[in-house]
Amino acid sequence: MKAVVDPKKCTVCGVCAEACPFGAITVGETSVDVSDECTLCGMCVDTCEFGAISLPEAGAGVSTDSAEYSGIWVYAEWRMGTIHKVSHELLSAGRKLADRRGVALCAVVLGHLLDEDLLRELPEYGADRVYVVDHPRLAHFTDESYANALVELVRLKKPEILLAGATSMGRSFIPRVAALLGSGLTADCTDLDISDEGLLLQTRPAFGGNVMATIVCPHRRPQMATVRPKVMRPRKIEGRSGEIERLSVPEECLVGRVEVLEVIPERDQTAKLTEADVIVSGGRGLRKPENFALLEDLAHLVNGAVGASRGAVEEGWIAPSHQVGQTGRTVAPTLYMAVGLSGAIQHVVGMQGSKVIVAVNKDPDAPIFEVANYGIVADLFEFVPALIRRIRQERGEDS
Numbered sequence: 001m002k003a004v005v006d007p008k009k010c011t012v013c014g015v016c017a018e019a020c021p022f023g024a025i026t027v028g029e030t031s032v033d034v035s036d037e038c039t040l041c042g043m044c045v046d047t048c049e050f051g052a053i054s055l056p057e058a059g060a061g062v063s064t065d066s067a068e069y070s071g072i073w074v075y076a077e078w079r080m081g082t083i084h085k086v087s088h089e090l091l092s093a094g095r096k097l098a099d100r101r102g103v104a105l106c107a108v109v110l111g112h113l114l115d116e117d118l119l120r121e122l123p124e125y126g127a128d129r130v131y132v133v134d135h136p137r138l139a140h141f142t143d144e145s146y147a148n149a150l151v152e153l154v155r156l157k158k159p160e161i162l163l164a165g166a167t168s169m170g171r172s173f174i175p176r177v178a179a180l181l182g183s184g185l186t187a188d189c190t191d192l193d194i195s196d197e198g199l200l201l202q203t204r205p206a207f208g209g210n211v212m213a214t215i216v217c218p219h220r221r222p223q224m225a226t227v228r229p230k231v232m233r234p235r236k237i238e239g240r241s242g243e244i245e246r247l248s249v250p251e252e253c254l255v256g257r258v259e260v261l262e263v264i265p266e267r268d269q270t271a272k273l274t275e276a277d278v279i280v281s282g283g284r285g286l287r288k289p290e291n292f293a294l295l296e297d298l299a300h301l302v303n304g305a306v307g308a309s310r311g312a313v314e315e316g317w318i319a320p321s322h323q324v325g326q327t328g329r330t331v332a333p334t335l336y337m338a339v340g341l342s343g344a345i346q347h348v349v350g351m352q353g354s355k356v357i358v359a360v361n362k363d364p365d366a367p368i369f370e371v372a373n374y375g376i377v378a379d380l381f382e383f384v385p386a387l388i389r390r391i392r393q394e395r396g397e398d399s
């Protein structure tokens, strides 16, 4: 988008060109041209005494644009030879949206030396078609090359909706894609739906998690959202097939200013936490850092991982990578034990997808009991050691 000159009013006086700090206006013999350098700063508008130059209205061109766009895309995140699970979750959610809208669901994969089996798995999660760009310059993720490649594909195929995981990769380059396409982006959604008119209803916590806001993007296409891992459930239909289409993008758009020299795999608890089947989380009720050893013992016994509330993290009792919640990780294990944490809404949004929630709290009115399947009103320092003893006894181990 750029400033618009009305040729009927413009006298080609050139005053606006002098006012433009970005050199975006060229004055010719008979007309004035505004280039893509225009940042829509608006400096030129008031300088024109003929009212010939203006900024485009927000939402201008809506009806024409949206009619050209069709289909739902999920960016399938490939990294180090695997597809991130959130992409499977999004494909399953996207399948429902596409069926309701009566359009195709497509997965888009960017990378290099992509494994055919991984690609063939994407239709099993719901994709009708898989668009693939396989290029050596996409072997390692960089914001610029990935964003440029995705933008090229969107301009070529014009999907009406583009979804991606709110992972570190998605959070990094999808906003750039939205900016380059001049569209909106709702980050970190926890729910998605679609209206009869095809508007993507993007729900996410707002105002510190105190309200769940549903956001729409009525004027721009594609409608774009990132969704947190684990808030949607993947559904795999073994043997379901789809078309795989290999595409290329112009070489120049893959040349960026960043070169990846080495990739060092992350070695913290985060991955363990999001993948764990059992999570034992502690809060301020633990009173001091050493007491987390109690939860570690319990987690170890049940082959689980240790999570934490932000309260405990802020106290410095445990590393931030363990934090569950709105500003931490979203988890959905089979069993989530909330021990000595109150159950603030910002914590609950990160764990409410768990299959079974067990809460241990000495306050019977603690909000965590509202989401717990099993609530234990007890002092954690009595209950947790007793539970550990009981598990060991059941297994015939020494207590």
Ligand SMILES: Cc1cc2nc3c(=O)[nH]c(=O)nc-3n(C[C@H](O)[C@H](O)[C@H](O)COP(=O)(O)OP(=O)(O)OC[C@H]3O[C@@H](n4cnc5c(N)ncnc54)[C@H](O)[C@@H]3O)c2cc1C
Pocket: 208, 209, 282, 283, 284, 285, 286, 308, 309, 310, 311, 312, 323, 324, 325, 326, 327, 328, 329, 339, 340, 341, 342, 343, 344, 345, 346, 347, 350, 360, 361, 362, 363, 366, 378, 379, 380, 381
């Ligand atoms: C923008 C924003 C984002 C946030 N993001 C997150 C987030 O991602 N994750 C998160 O967790 N929080 C988040 N918070 C903070 C959140 O609002 C709460 O402040 C925080 O979760 C409280 O931590 P807590 O439950 O450990 O502490 P408290 O609220 O102090 O609760 C401690 C609980 O322990 C119980 N207790 C105490 N002693 C015992 C005992 N001996 N036995 C049993 N129970 C006991 C108490 O009854 C109490 O319920 C966020 C806040 C904001 C404003």
Ligand code: SF4
Pocket: 005, 009, 010, 011, 012, 013, 014, 015, 016, 017, 027, 032, 047, 048, 049, 050, 051, 052, 053
């Ligand atoms: S100032 Fe107005 S009239 Fe003059 S060149 Fe710019 S748009 Fe045209």
Ligand code: SF4
Pocket: 002, 003, 019, 020, 021, 022, 023, 024, 025, 034, 037, 038, 039, 040, 041, 042, 043, 044, 045
């Ligand atoms: S809006 Fe700003 S950047 Fe665009 S042409 Fe006018 S002065 Fe230049």
